[in-house]
Amino acid sequence: MNWKSRRFSGTVSLTDKGSEVTLYGWVDTIRDHGQLLFIHIRDRSGVLQLVFDPEYNKQSYDIAQTLRSEDVIEAIGTVIERDDAAKNPHLPTGSIEIHIKSIKRLTKALTPPFIITEKELKDGEEKAEFNVDEDIRLQYRYLDLRRPSMQQHLFKRYRILKVIRDYLDKEGFIEVETPVLTKSTPEGARDYLVPSRTHEGHFYALPQSPQLFKQLLMVGGFERYFQVVKCFRDEDLRPNRQPEFTQLDMEASFIDETFIYNLIEPLITKAFEIGDIKLEGPFPHITYQESMDKYGCDRPDLRFGLEMINVTEIFKNTSYKIFQSISQSNGLIKGINIKGMADQMSKSMLQEDLAKKVIPSLGAKGMTWMKVLDGKLESNIVQFLSEDEQKNIIQQLDGQNGDVLIFIADTDHALVNDVLGRFRLYIANRLNIIPKNVYKACWVVDFPLYERKDGRLHSVHHPFTTPKVDITKITDQDELLKVTAIAYDIVVNGEELGGGSIRIHDPNIQSKIFKDLGLTPEQIEQKFGFFINAFKYGTPPHGGLAIGVDRLTSMVLGLENIREVIAFPKNRVAYCPMTQAPSPVTDDQLSDLHIRTQLTPKPESK
């Protein structure tokens, strides 16, 4: 390999005119014209046209005729400027070509199962969409990765992480690795377990996050730590979830939440700059409560309005039966104003599609709609509303001509928020009112410390999160549910990119939390004994945050799917079509691990 004089195809340009270049790469495309043959050579830098002419070099031409797509070649030739008519403006190297004096096939390639080349298209035509079943792409991931767009995804992922590492380095953070074989922790997602050979009947767990270790690094006095680290959760997958995923994990000592905000905003901004996206700062802070009230979820999409407004009071004494009974039984009525969409939303769409199909599928019983026309409300139920009620509605929802008002009412407050919040996103998508190429970041702060599930308290964030008030004296569950925590999420365009908290460094508060969560002293000792113990030896106040690298990268690159920015992801059912993992192992391996499998018997068919 003549790697010393090798040139990368995409870097050859007009300035190299007349010089001889040595190229290595793959055959991207072949166009055989009889007595003239063109080949595009592709390497990681780009594509370049090679010209084979028997009058120029008969031997090279003869070899070129035997080449096929994806053969690996060495090509040596002279850089020539193309005639003006032959220039290709769609190719970065389209004004030059290489007249070949020597061509060698280094390896032969089978015909790939799908097309790898991403040819440039002619004017006015859409870029051909790459549309191959994802399982086939994953089965031949090494071929999929050869596609220029996939290479760009991973190049940019590297670039984002490089920018982040450089920034954190400058801020005095150091990267420390933490164990992958660790202890199973209670609560949270299911652990991936790893049986121990040397400790019969005992198991390691793969970390769901390095949470405990990064806090112990703070006890260890490192003060500023970060890590780009794989985390593992054995839960059912979703389009944007992987069983193993990458987090940018961070922790710092002697800081408060404002340190985190000041640290992370430039970090996120720099990351988005890799995708040529400018984020407007400072990022607004929205409390959890405000986010739930206005947007019905804890990760608000701020790119468009449609804020939810509580109108329960207006209908306290209404004669519209549904609203009357709901408002009088302590229910909740909320509305959104879809500005200027009266023409786009026909009565049949509102009544037959949205009210009868969409809203029930979101989980609510019904929906009430009104249009604002000529300063008045118009709908199928408006005759049940008094003049005052109509006036108040228009006023509170800022109703103007052409607006459409949508209301959801239910005795279950959480249901109203949830359904209207999801409807807000649904209708914004359907009516195309989400602006393109707009990115809105925000902090969601003041999360509740606890939530209630099946009558028991659970941590909203995790059990090491500092409450905003002294909870050591609070015993009543309803009172505890009102307590907020110093916990924060970073949200962009309605997607949670990361979150964190200021941690507890006071052992008394920590043990109170464990008690509230219903852990017995024995359980605490067994699960967290080492952790509690460490905190007795002088723990600095500390806090941190973790960012989902896969999500961040896919958003920066404008991609829907995190698998596009992961070299070797698992599919939807946590299976790898390429390696066929997971797979059975030999009895000897199991025996070494003191494990016997017991498969659930399949019911006999017939």
Next chain:
RNA sequence: GGGGGCGUAGCUCAGCUGGUUAGAGCGCCUGCCUGUCACGCAGGAGGUCGACGGUUCGAGCCCGUUCGUCCCCGCCA
């Protein structure tokens, strides 16, 4: 764990009310072609219609089971 969609050529898909020899585009192979870059032209190969069972004179199509995959919900401190 619950609900829904899909499975036909290497890839992406069409296939009528159940009826002769299952089609298209791309890719692949052969030949022709001196300026293409989604080259063009002519010809050709390529199918266990996911699998199993059933209904029927007859099944790619209808029914059942099963496998695979995708989407939604549960789940993801």
